[in-house]
Amino acid sequence: MNLLVIGRGGREHSMVMKLAESEQADRIFAAPGNGGISEIAECVDIDELDTERLINFARKKEIDLTIVGPENPLVAGVADRFREAGLTIFAPEKDAALIEGSKQYAKSFMEANGIPSAAYANFTNAAEAKAYIEEQSMPIVVKADGLAAGKGVVVAQSVQEAKRAVDDMLVNNKFAEAGNSVVIEEFLDGKEFSLMAFVHGTNVFPMLPARDHKRAHENDTGPNTGGMGAYAPAKDISQETLAFAADNVLQKAADGMFRAGRPFTGVLYAGMIMTEDGPKVIEFNARLGDPETQVVLPLLKNDLLQVFLDILAGKDPGLQWEEKSCAGVVLASKGYPDNYEKGVALPEINLNGRTFVTHAGTKLADNGVVSDGGRVLLAGAKGKDVAEASEATYKWLGEYIDTEAFFYRKDIGR
Template sequence: MKVLLVGRGGREHSIAMKLYESGQVNQIYAAPGNGGISDIAVCADIDEMNIDGLAAFAVEKAIDLTIVGPENPLVAGITNKFHEAGLKIFAPTKQAAMLEGSKRYAKDFMQKYDIPTAAYASFTRAVDAKAYINKIGAPVVVKADGLAGGKGVVVAHTIVEACLAVDRFLTDSGSPQTQPSIVIEECLEGRELSLMAFVHENNVFPMLPARDYKRAFDHDQGPNTGGMGAYAPVEDVSSESLDEIIETVLQKAADGIMREGCPFTGILYAGLMMTEEGPKVIEFNARFGDPETEVVLPLLKNDLLQVLLDVLDGKDPQLSWEPKHCAGVVLASAGYPEAYEKGILLPDLTPEDRAIVVHAGTRKTADGIVSDGGRVLLAGSKGDTLTQAISGAYGWLKRHIQTDRFFYRGDIGSTAAKADSPV
């Protein structure tokens, strides 16, 4: 089969590496891809948002299946366009992708279908939002309604901080995160958890639970990012809690979106907080999470292409997982998530020993691989224990990265590793 992978980040490189293992894949195309993806796929210089161009390319190359990584083309309707052209695609429609595309829609949806989540209110006027914040106090969470590349959420610990976030998201014309509306939520306390599932209509097939780290610096300090590292599986969440999440969150969401008249096909991601009252949804994503994908897919024993085909055909893919741990640490450009430099020549990125090197913001040039984004790569590793997996990831980084033009967190998985055990 010929497969088209849409996207350019670490998530897409991880998907490409898994597809490359499949004996059923004859050719992988990626649009636009990155420096690492280009080693195992033919990269086409087509932007993710050039939906007409992607559809034309899929027709020209007789693509058998298209997989979409990032959220922006999903919300823009790439799946609808491909369906109109008679092309097979594993991704939700524009309507179904609104679970990620609009925080306000998602919160209203969860309330309607009794999916556990934080209390909230929505606003279009800054004056009303600030009056609400002054009434309920801090801490509070302020969210831009639409897509913001992982930078549309502020966990405000003071009323002043919350009001500044309101201005940034509602009235600051110079901010890329400015939106027509915002959501203000109660601040949940507990341990975060990510759970992704392969979904087609009412069928939900959950993956391993993962935990990611969104703050830029150690000990969860600094601004929110797209993710600075992750590990899987998560040992401090019981099988009973996972069953509860599958039943009350993932299955309810799949059933609800069916009743809304826009069945979901693709990856449904639930970002959760494990509170004293039980699991509550922080957010839904309508695609593979990043960087969770980079630590979950390496543990999947199945042929990924066959999984996707089975799910599309309404069959149980019988997911099987390695009895190991996987951890990944993101190498980011100095300055990220704010302004940063591109085009920095990277050292040898060979993944020796147990290491897994996943390219994110990289580009191949005549001189070698150079940085081309805020999150440059993820160094990962598998191990019989989480400690082994973490050691492998950090060991690779320490051997290969010796420059102050990049940085990475030094505490990914460290708390969980203290209570370490084999899977």
């Protein structure tokens, strides 16, 4: 089979690595891909949002299956156009992807379908939002309604900080159209975890629970990022909790979307938190998480291509997982998630048999692989438990990185 993976990050590299293991995969293309993906797939210089060029390419290369990694093309309707063109794609259509594309929609959807989540209010007027904040207890969470690459969320510790976040979003246009409206939520306290599932209509097949670390610096300090590292499985989440989340979050969401006439096909991601009142949803994503994918897929025993084919055919893929743990640490450009330098040459990657690397913000240049984003790559390893996996990862990182241009958190999985 000829395959096309749309995207350029670590999640897409992880998918390509897993798809390349399949005996059914003949040629794998990535659009646009990155420096690491180019070593195992054919990268094509087509932007993720250039839907018509992607369709023309898929026709020309006789692509049998397309898989979409990032959220922006999903919300823009890439799956709709591919299906209209008669092309097979594993991805939710625009109406279904709105569960990630609009936090306001997601909150109202959860409320209507009895999915546990935080109390909230929506605002487009800054003065009204600030008046609401003054009546609430702190901390409080302020979210840009639309897509903001994981950065449009502020956990405000004070009224002043919450008001500044409102001004950034509604007045100063920090997140452009994504911040035209805001969702203000009660702060939920507890341990967070991510639960992803392969979904097709009302068929839901959960993966292993993972935990990522959103804050830029150790001890969960600093600004929110797209994720600085992750590990799986999150073994402190009980089987009872996972069963509750599968039935009362993922299944309810799939059923609710089906009833609403916007059936979901793809990967549904529930970012969750264990509160004193039980597990609640922080957010939904309409695709594989990043960096959770990079630590979940290495533990999957199945042929990933066959999983996609089975699910599209309405079959149970019979997911099987290694009895191990996997940890991954993100190497980021100094200054991320704010201003940072691009084009910094990366040292040659020499793996030791224990570790793996997925590229995120990299590209090929005349002088080799250079940085091309905030999150540059993820180093990971498997082990008998999270401690062993993270120890192997940090040992390799300590030997690999000797430049002042990058940084990484020292406490992932610890």
